[in-house]
Amino acid sequence: MYKLLTHNDLDGVGCGILAKLAFGPDVKVRYNSVASLNREIEFFLENDSTETYLFITDLSPNEENVNRLNEYYEKHGNIQLIDHHKSALHLDDCKWGYVVVEDTLGNLTSATSLFYEYLVSMNFLEANTALSEFVELVRQYDTWEWEKNENQKAHSLNSLFYLVSIDDFEETMIERLSSAEHFDFDAFEKRLLNMEEDKIERYIRRKKREIVQAKVRNHYAGVVYAESYHSELGNELGKEYAHLDYIVILNMGGKRISYRTIHDHVDVSEIAGHYGGGGHQKASGSILTDEAYKHYVLDTFPLESIQEDAKRNRYNVKNSTFGSLYKNRKNDILFIFPKKELWIVEKNNTEVKQSFSNFEAAESFVKRNFEAALVKDDLFVDYLIQEVKKK
Numbered sequence: 001m002y003k004l005l006t007h008n009d010l011d012g013v014g015c016g017i018l019a020k021l022a023f024g025p026d027v028k029v030r031y032n033s034v035a036s037l038n039r040e041i042e043f044f045l046e047n048d049s050t051e052t053y054l055f056i057t058d059l060s061p062n063e064e065n066v067n068r069l070n071e072y073y074e075k076h077g078n079i080q081l082i083d084h085h086k087s088a089l090h091l092d093d094c095k096w097g098y099v100v101v102e103d104t105l106g107n108l109t110s111a112t113s114l115f116y117e118y119l120v121s122m123n124f125l126e127a128n129t130a131l132s133e134f135v136e137l138v139r140q141y142d143t144w145e146w147e148k149n150e151n152q153k154a155h156s157l158n159s160l161f162y163l164v165s166i167d168d169f170e171e172t173m174i175e176r177l178s179s180a181e182h183f184d185f186d187a188f189e190k191r192l193l194n195m196e197e198d199k200i201e202r203y204i205r206r207k208k209r210e211i212v213q214a215k216v217r218n219h220y221a222g223v224v225y226a227e228s229y230h231s232e233l234g235n236e237l238g239k240e241y242a243h244l245d246y247i248v249i250l251n252m253g254g255k256r257i258s259y260r261t262i263h264d265h266v267d268v269s270e271i272a273g274h275y276g277g278g279g280h281q282k283a284s285g286s287i288l289t290d291e292a293y294k295h296y297v298l299d300t301f302p303l304e305s306i307q308e309d310a311k312r313n314r315y316n317v318k319n320s321t322f323g324s325l326y327k328n329r330k331n332d333i334l335f336i337f338p339k340k341e342l343w344i345v346e347k348n349n350t351e352v353k354q355s356f357s358n359f360e361a362a363e364s365f366v367k368r369n370f371e372a373a374l375v376k377d378d379l380f381v382d383y384l385i386q387e388v389k390k391k
């Protein structure tokens with residue numbers, strides 16, 4: 001017998017699908033949240049037969065369970081962990097651990113792509129075109145490579161995953177991958193996915209208007225309430241408000257928080273850790289503790305949402321040698337312009353002390369400290385006329 005403990009997201013379930021294709025009725029698959037994995041490992045160690053071969057994919061056990069698994073492995077063997085998260089690299093030192101973040105060609109890996117290679121190399125599974133295509137879609141979604149490759153199909157696969165139950169998804173995919181020559185969606189799924197992607201877009205647009213900015217401990221956070229589409233939201237809000245260190249997504253019904261960042265200088269697993277949670281550098285989670293409630297809910301409730309930059313300007317644009325004009329709700333006027341090699345910020349016509357080596361740094365300063373947004377062209381033209389008159 002085989003047992004697979006894996007994550008309950010697309011990459012984790014991709015591993016489950018491969019395991020069932022490889023081992024059929026001889027494998028038991030359990031899908032877990034980050035938090036429930038350790039309970040499952042303890043259950044396995046206490047109850048399962050030592051004959052059962054244990055796979056763990058896309059998730060890391062805590063320190064205590066790493067020690068228990070080490071002891072178990074010395075006595076019985078029969079454990080293989082396969083993961084691709086940087087935060088799991090220490091497990092590569094365990095005899096039962098295999099952790100690869102980047103393959104030899106420099107491509108980011110996913111649990112599904114690593115598990116696929118493993119199963120094929122061990123002759124548990126025969127590689128074929130449809131399978132390889134499916135695995136590559138999962139990998140591109142999980143590593144977010146789909147975005148730069150504009151691989152909408154990878155995004156659609158994840159959308160489909162959340163439209164149906166895990167059981168339905170698993171069953172449909174196993175059936176398709178056992179028979180099809182190429183991996184594709186059927187006509188009904190395609191129509192459904194078009195509607196779903198429109199819905200996600202509208203949802204994200206609304207959240208862009210709801211997000212508030214708060215300085216929490218020593219970082220700038222963007223705080224938003226949402227129950228769905230956390231990966232998409234974390235990424236889109238992070239890019240739209242790149243001056244923020246990270247995005248906090250509050251699920252009030254579930255009393256849970258997701259933390260996301262697009263930046264390399266922030267580690268959201270540390271931030272989640274402060275509130276008793278954990279996860280990875282760019283994606284993590286915690287429960288809504290009293291302290292987290294105070295920081296993210298109570299203290300931010302009176303705040304007004306972040307103002308969006310004017311989008312259709314022709315003259316007042318970013319990174320312009322003529323300067324870029326910003327305004328906040330207190331009516332402070334912020335002007336960013338280049339002078340010699342540097343970028344200068346004027347607040348209400350007075351230069352601030354700091355100067356900046358590039359436009360982005362100057363803009364980030366303006367947005368972090370003054371919460372100002374790029375104004376529309378007409379205000380910019382008025383401003384320039386005033387300036388000319390003064391001279």
Ligand SMILES: [Mn+2]
Pocket residue numbers: 011012058084110111142
């Ligand atoms: Mn993964």
